[in-house]
Amino acid sequence: MALRQYSKNQTSTPRRSVLAGLLLVVLFVGFAGEAWSATYRRTLLRLEQLRQSVALTYNYNGRTFKSDYGQDNNAHAHRFGEKYQARVQYSILGQDLLHGSLLLGLSGDQVTQKRANTGDTDSTSGYGLEYEIDGVLFDERPYNLAFYARSYDSLTSEPFNFYSYETYNDAYGLSLLLSNDTLPSSVSYDKNRNETDGIPGGDRTLTNDSFTLESRHVHEEKSTTKMRVRLSSNQIDYHNKSDRDKSTRSAKVTVNNRYYAGDKTKTNLRSNFSFSKDSGFRENRTLFWGEGLEVVPGKALKLGAEFDYAKSDNDIQDRVEWQTRAYANHTLFRNLTTRLEGHWNYSDLSIGTEKHAFGLFNLGYRKVLPKNGRISISLTEKYGITDRNVSEQRTPVRGELIRVEDPFDLYLLGNPNILVDTIEVFIWVSGIPLDEGIDYEIFQDRENTYLFFADSATVQPGMAIAVDYIYIDNDSVEYSTNYFASSANLSLFNNRYELYTAFIYNNQKLISGDDTLIPLDTAYSYLAGINANYSRFSCGTKALYFDSPTDTYFSLEGFGNYKRRIGQNNLYLQARDIYTRQIDDDNTNNDLILEGKLHRKLGRKAKLKLRGYYRNRTGTRDRDDIIASADLEMGLGRVKVHLTSSLRWIFYDDTSSRQDNVLLRLTRFF
Known part of the structure; x- marks a missing residue:
């Protein structure tokens, strides 16, 4: 745990104080050793390339x-931060034996x-x-050992939820390369x-x-084998809610x-095997075995066959699956291609x-035209039969991924x-469960279900979310599917x-059973x-018509895009309407971007980035988004200035809502 003392009577740990003292002693002795190294060719401890910096930071978040x-809400936070860092490269008995880097930092925060x-x-202050x-x-050497250890903490303020919380991070690692x-x-x-x-009522410790x-292993460039074994454990301990503790x-x-x-281009055989087992909070065991053979008997023909076996046992549903696939590709005069494929x-x-x-x-069919032109035409016909015969209408889904961009x-x-x-709902990487009403909301529109994360302090843009649920499906039904594109x-x-241009037709016909819950349909589009693409400007338009019994x-x-580069300056403009x-x-709905x-x-040591964004959505749910941002980086001697808003x-x-953020950081390097 990183050391931080608060105005709320939180004390330091002796372990950190001792470690800090040892690092300072190492720095002193090491640089003394560097001075002596002029006399001795190899030193016991050599420290070099000392880099130091002092940073002052101001951050406004509103x-x-x-x-x-309901009641309006207006909140803001001011944060002042100070940080000193020193990084040095070290070696013991030369670079051949042991070398690496050391970093020591001291920081203060006031929020x-x-x-x-x-x-x-509310005010919070402390140092770390x-x-x-x-x-x-x-x-x-042919064998080497690498290691790392780091510890740091960060202070996060949530002005809209009116609290600040500390995050302590410790990481250790060891690796051996042969x-x-x-x-x-x-x-x-x-x-x-x-x-x-x-975090009010929600502090937790995550250990991984x-x-x-x-x-x-590579054998005579004919066979390549890779193996990977991974053992891991995850433990989530909630400080005030032990009944929610989970481990996997x-x-x-x-x-x-x-x-x-x-010849590598003629025949190859692919084999894949994997076994995984999860125990604890999420019970799951999977086994997979797959084989794939591809043969190229001539210049125009390619043949292939694949077989997969998968078995999954978990606390929701057991599943054993066999899958086979065979295909043949033929190319005539590099222009006409034919593909046959069967799947079971x-x-x-x-x-x-x-x-x-x-x-x-x-x-x-593909053909190159004069003046670097091209024409391509594709026709696809697929016919299949699906037979679903189960005793329950409840169908489980586990781990459906959502990438939260906005x-x-x-x-x-x-x-x-x-x-x-x-x-x-869980955070995909860590498995931390999210709470409905706090981290997400559920909305349903007829048979569709939506998740909404706007008011969550946990879910951030770009985060991957996993969702488990059960949906109602047809229990016993057999139908055919005719697809043409x-x-x-x-x-x-x-x-x-x-x-x-493109045309797609998909027709499902009932052979036997009942499709009342999820009706079969016929759709086409x-x-x-x-x-048009020019050196600086591109534009285009497209029209789509879709028809099905339900939609x-x-x-x-x-759309229109404009790009221009003048020296080291770049300008980009975009307009899009749907x-x-x-x-x-x-x-009717209209989406304008x-x-x-x-x-x-700006000069030799300054860069400026400006961005303006406007999105207008009208129709079923009206919404306007406006974003304006500026980012400036500049160097003044040994001082680096970074301003972003x-x-x-x-x-x-x-x-309506408004979010403001201003960050100013001054860094002095020594």
């Missing part, structure tokens, strides 16, 4: 929320928060110690500990341990082999069986008819002009578009 139906509508004010040490032993021509291998162990302090073994142990073994018979899948579930088989035929968007789950009370693309004058709509999209009309209920970016170099306004039908 948020305003207004609603026609003041205020909620304007209530007048509440951070360190990092890494090194490599026997770096030039280099040889027969079986190069690596072994590593990593331990990470993350603890929060200050992992052991990894990797090996690789995982083990996974993966072996892959690729064998070439003669059988799944044995704990509640029944599923069978799926289909055949596919594809015909493609927390203010609604995220549609992948299946209809979801039972809301079965939804469980055609597309054409014409490119002229080195891709300056491009015209394209038309797409046509044109693009019929028409959309029209147009118009959609729902034919069934005559609803305007964006501009300017990257400009951003403002974001979001307007809904009945609510």
Whole structure:
């Protein structure tokens, strides 16, 4: 744990104080040794390339929320920070034995928060110690040992939720690399500990341990085998809610082999095997075995076959699946391609069986035209039969991934008819469960289910979220699927002009059983578009018509982009508009996006980045997004100045919010 003392009577740990003293002694003795090294060729301890810096930081973070139906909220936070860092390269008995780097840092923070509508004010202050040490032993030998240890803490303020919390981070690692021509291998162990302090009712400690073994073997450039073994454990301890503590142990073994018979371009065999087991909070065991053979008997023909076996046992559902696939590709005069493919899948579930088989035929034509033009045409026909025979209508889904790019968007789950009370949401990487009403909200529109993360202090943009749920599906049904697709693309004058069109038809017909819960349907769509590309400007438009028994709509999209580079300066402008009309209920939606970016170099040591963004959505749910940001970096001798600011306004039908952020950092290097 990193050392931090608060105004709230939190004390330091003796372990950190002793460590800090030892590091300071090492720095002193090491530089004394550097002076003596002029006399002695090899020193016991050599320290060099000392780099020091002092940074002063000011950060303003504010948020305003207004609603026609509830109480307005206006909160902001001011944060001042000071940090000193020293990093030095070290070696013991020269670079061949042991070398690495040491870092020691001392920081202070002062945070003041205020909620304007209530007048509440809160202040927090303290200091922290951070360190990092890494090194490599026997770096030039066929075997070498690398290690690292680091510890730091961070202070996070949530002005809208009116609290600040500390995050303590500790990480340790050790890795052994064995280099040889027969079986190069690596072994590593990593331990990470993350603890929060200050989240009302929600402090937790996350501990992760992992052991990894990797090996690789190459035999006469004909066979390549890779093996990976990973053992890991995750423990989540909630400080005030021990009933929510969760732990998971995982083990996974993966072996892959690729064998070439003669010429690599002629015949190859791929083999894959993996086994994994999770125990504790999430019980799961999976086994996978796959084989793939590809043969190229001539210049025009390619043949292939694949077989996969997968078995999964977990606390939701057991599943055994067999899958086979065979294909043949033929190319005539490099212009005409033909593809035949057959696919068969059988799944044995704990509640029944599923069978799926289909055949596919594809015909493609490509030709190069004068003046670097191209034309391509593709026709695809696929026919398949699906037979689902299960004893329950409840179908579980585990670990459906959602990438939260914008927390203010609604995220549609992948299946209809979801039972809301079965939804469980986790952070994908750590497995930390999220709470409904605090971290996310659930919305349902007819058979569709959406998640909304806007008010979560835990879910940040770019985070991966995993969702478990159960949805209602047809229990016993057999149906056929007839799929047809055609597309054409014409490119002229080195891709300056491009015209394209596509037609897709998908028809499902009931053979036996009942499709009341998720009705089978027939859908088709038309797409046509044109693009123009110039040296600095590009534009285009496309139209799409989609028709099915449950949804019929028409959309029209147009865009224009402008890019220009003058010396080291870059200008980018974008305009995009998407118009959609729902034919069934005559609803219309329009999405307009305007964006501009300017990257400009000011003199020799300064860079300026400006961004403006506007998005207007009208129709079923009106919304406006406005973002303005500026980023300035400049050097003044040994001083580096970094100033960044951003403002974001979001307007809904009945609510509006504003987020402000200003960051100023001055860093002096020694």
